[in-house]
Amino acid sequence: MKDAIASNYSLIYAVVAAIPKGEVATYGQVALLAGLPGRARQVGYALHALADPSLPWHRVVNAKGEISLRSGGSEGDRVQRLRLEAEGVVFDRCGRIDLERYRWRP
């Protein structure tokens, strides 16, 4: 899977990198902006394959405004929340984000 940069992933990464600090975007949102409407799943797949710490992937959450847990039992989910809180994003008691308030609107 070395051809990741040769696929639409580049576009996905570009969109993720364009998310303003303190805001979040859903997978569907990223997919749409990346020119892949309805392919939210592939966006998640792309992020799963990603391993770039300089990319603000933590600003990408699912449609419910929750942190998507990934396989592997990584600590990523925990880090994601901490990073978002560090940017001013507030989680409710259920660990969810108010999308109406923090959702990125380009």
Next chain:
DNA sequence: CCCATGACTGATT
């Protein structure tokens, strides 16, 4: 080529 899996979404109940 076929099959199973997956950081998902949206409508419906």
Next chain:
DNA sequence: TAATCAGCCATGG
């Protein structure tokens, strides 16, 4: 608000 169902498609075996 939460749970369920069906649809989406790239990736790997």
